[in-house]
Amino acid sequence: xxxxxxxxxxxxxxxxxxxxxxxxxxxxxxxxxxxxxxxxxxxxxxxxxxxxxxxxxxxxxxxxxxxxxxxxxxxxxxxxxxxxxxxxxxxxxxxxxxxxxxxxxxxxxxxxxxxxxxxxxxxxxxxxxxxxxxxxxxxxxxxxxxxxxxxxxxxxxxxxxxxxxxxxxxxxxxxxxxxxxxxxxxxxxxxxxxxxxxxxxxxxxxxxxxxxxxxxxxxxxxxxxxxxxxxxxxxxxxxxxxxxxxxxxxxxxxxxxxxxxxxxxxxxxxxxxxxxxxxxxxxxxxxxxxxxxxxxxxxxxxxxxxxxxxxxxxxxxxxxxxxxxxxxxxxxxxxxxxxxxxxxxxxxxxxxxxxxxxxxxxxxxxxxxxxxxxxxxxxxxxxxxxxxxxxxxxxxxxxxxxxxxxxxxxxxxxxxxxxxxxxxxxxxxxxxxxxxxxxxxxxxxxxxxxxxxxxxxxxxxxxxxxxxxxxxxxxxxxxxxxxxxxxx
Numbered sequence: 156x157x158x159x160x161x162x163x164x165x166x167x168x169x170x171x172x173x174x175x176x177x178x179x180x181x182x183x184x185x186x187x188x189x190x191x192x193x194x195x196x197x198x199x200x201x202x203x204x205x206x207x208x209x210x211x212x213x214x215x216x217x218x219x220x221x222x223x224x225x226x227x228x229x230x231x232x233x234x235x236x237x238x239x240x241x242x243x244x245x246x247x248x249x250x251x252x253x254x255x256x257x258x259x260x261x262x263x264x265x266x267x268x269x270x271x272x273x274x275x276x277x278x279x280x281x282x283x284x285x286x287x288x289x290x291x292x293x294x295x296x297x298x299x300x301x302x303x304x305x306x307x308x309x310x311x312x313x314x315x316x317x318x319x320x321x322x323x324x325x326x327x328x329x330x331x332x333x334x335x336x337x338x339x340x341x342x343x344x345x346x347x348x349x350x351x352x353x354x355x356x357x358x359x360x361x362x363x364x365x366x367x368x369x370x371x372x373x374x375x376x377x378x379x380x381x382x383x384x385x386x387x388x389x390x391x392x393x394x395x396x397x398x399x400x401x402x403x404x405x406x407x408x409x410x411x412x413x414x415x416x417x418x419x420x421x422x423x424x425x426x427x428x429x430x431x432x433x434x435x436x437x438x439x440x441x442x443x444x445x446x447x448x449x450x451x452x453x454x455x456x457x458x459x460x461x462x463x464x465x466x467x468x469x470x471x472x473x474x475x476x477x478x479x480x481x482x483x484x485x486x487x488x489x490x491x492x493x494x495x496x497x498x499x500x501x502x503x504x505x506x507x508x509x510x511x512x513x514x515x516x517x518x519x520x521x522x523x524x525x526x527x528x529x530x531x532x533x534x535x536x537x538x539x540x541x542x543x544x545x546x547x548x549x550x551x552x553x554x555x556x557x558x559x560x561x562x563x564x565x566x567x568x569x570x571x572x573x574x575x576x577x578x579x580x581x582x583x584x585x586x587x588x589x590x591x592x593x594x595x596x597x598x599x600x601x602x603x604x605x606x607x608x609x610x611x612x613x614x615x616x617x618x619x620x621x622x623x624x625x626x627x628x629x630x631x632x633x634x635x636x637x638x639x640x641x642x643x
Contacts, residue, residue, distance in 0.1 A: 156231035159596050160218070160387075162211065162238035163589035164320050164395070166192055166200075166260055167420055169207065170586070171214040173222060174593035176234070178405075178604050180584060183225065186217035193257070198264035198292075198500065201257035204246055204322060211323055219384055236373075236392040237596035239401035239588040240320035242340035242442070243293050247302070247313035248322060255309050256302065258319045262456060264292045264500035264508055266301030273297055276358060280437055286355070287339060287346050287433060287441030287449075292500055292508050293456075294342030299359040316365055320395030327380045327392070332370035334394035339433075339443040346433035346443045370394065371445050371599070393596050399454070400444040401591030403427045406556045406582045407606055414452075414545065414553035416579070417587060418561035418571070420459045422534065424541045425452030426553055436548050438504045439541070445595075451548060453503030453541035457496045457512075459560050461530050464498060469523035475563075481524055482566035486573075487619045488626055490525035492516040493633050494533035504540045510637060531567065535574040536627045542575055556580045558587035573619035574627070578612035 158181075159174040172185040188210035193201045222228050243261035246254050270292050279290045288294050295316075303310040317325070317333075318340075324331035338344040343355050343366075351363050373391035381388045396404075399417075403425055408415035414426045433449035435441035443449050465471060471478060493515040500508035514526065546552045555577055561567045562585040572579045584590045594604050 156228065157234045158231050159593045160233050160236045160390075161589050161592040161596070162320075162395070163398075163586065163592065164207070164238060164240040164323070165398070165420065166202070166241050166262065169210040169214055170589055171211070171218045172586075172589055173218060173233070174590070176597060176602055178590055178593045178597050180586065180590060180593075181228075184218045184221045186214040188213045192260065192262070195265075198267065200260045200262035200264070200499070202260060202319070204254040204258055204319070207258065207319055207323060208326055215384060219386060222386065233386050233390050235596040235600050236387070236390055237592040238320050238324070238395035239398045239592040240318060240337070240395040242337070242397040242399060243295070244319055245295055245298060245316050246319055246322050247309070248315050248317060249312065250314045252322065252325045254322070255313055259298050259302070261293045262499050263298065266292050266297040267500070267509055269300040269304065270297035270508070273300060277355070282355070283437055284434070285345050285352055286342050287435055288342035289438070289440070289506050290342070291502070291506050293502055296342050296355060296359055299361065303360060310360075314365065315367060316361070317367065318395065321367065324374070324392060324395065327376055328374040329377045330374055331367070332372060332374070332394045333367040334371050334396055335369060335446050336396045336400045336443045337394065338366075338369060339441075340397050346441055346449055347431060349446060393599055396444065396592065396595055397442060398588045399423055399425055399442065399450060399452070401588040401595065402558065403450060403591065404444070404594040405584060405587035405589070405591030406558050408556050409448075411549070412551070412553050414542070414555050415587070416538065416555055416557045417559040418458050418557065418567075419559040421454060421456050422458035422538055422559070423452055423454035424538055424545060425450045426545055426549060436544060438506065439544055439548070440503070452545055455503060455534060455537045455541075456499040456501050458534050461496055461498055461534060462527065465523070465527040465530055469526055471523050471527060478524070478527070479564055479566055482528060482564070482570075485528055486616055487622045488529065488532055490521065490529050491518070492521065492525060492529035493626075493629055494529045495630070495634055495637065496530055496533040496537065501537075504537070504544055505634065507634070507638060510634070510641065513633070513637060515633065531570065532574065532623070532626065533630060535571050536623075536630050538571070539575050539627060552577065554580065556582055558582035558585055568613055569616070572613050573615040574623045576615050576620040576624070578614045580612055581610050583610065
């Protein structure tokens, strides 16, 4: 039996799993290790590189223990390794791959002033047309300018700037290329010419040599890694792809007319196309999957993280089944609340990372469950705005395939279908990102993956859809009002 090893490197946990060569997950081999996202009051959101590596090693130990002990897997061999990793984050290292900075994640908004300075230096519409990225805090230029301004001594010592997945691969393989897809998530790369944008590198005081080689070609594990995991000897280890690209691949949303919606810690909606000219409407992103394919879509920073906040801070019952039963009984928004779900600096479609969260309509009758429901709905309104923009760009509404943590909650999927006023097709593999990493490797090894085979659609509730349309407009009015107040 030929197997694939896949990593899924997320902002809150890391997972490993083995897949068949047809990209079917062997669930018994799946391992997961959590780690804390280190946040600060001024918008910091970092990870410790050492914790990432420790999580990767712990997961590999668990996955390989099953491989070695499971009778049905005796004689199986791993023929390829791939990874999905959260986009836009970076770590600076020295010549020996020792981290000089933490992993500064996409959610870190301390560079908001630097993003404004960057937009004054380069017209945002022109930069977006070149890079497919907005000139905002999520991307590398603002983060690099912030790091250079706040810690110039460390900035000057950095030999390479890497995504966290590249850093991990260098730890295990000694070297790692920067995949085209990962490069497009930086905001410094042109997805049509497949190269770095020189004037942007110069503005950020970077040399292209500090960003590594651009390639989707694999490396292999070092002798030290093989000594610990002999199964990895001479196995091609491919550069990591962005989690959004992996989600589309893992969902089967790889053809025109199909869109992947992933709702996990954050959320996104994306469609995949082929071609050399990779462009997106202003406000949406355009990232590469590889040199042949690209994505158009939008992401919101606030999704499952807000549910986790509500459960913890509002002291909701720890019984998920009880919460689920209550939410299933609440088909429409009777709570009277309006929410701007901007706990973390928000991204698409309006990219006002400076706006903070807001809740309007609180009364003595408002309950913790009201707040959870209203916050969830508010997140879905943002996804609906992105879906409308993507549909206009594509010329028609795509079929929507949903995956991620939302699949654990039938009430949430039903609510999202009603907010979007469209049927949703649940992905047969809930963990779309890690499956996407396996699909990517299988493709590179010349294997054909069966097309998406969706379950029965989950239809919207017409009555709820009508109500949600009104509430969505109220949210947009509230956002415009808060913008006006904040901008003076």
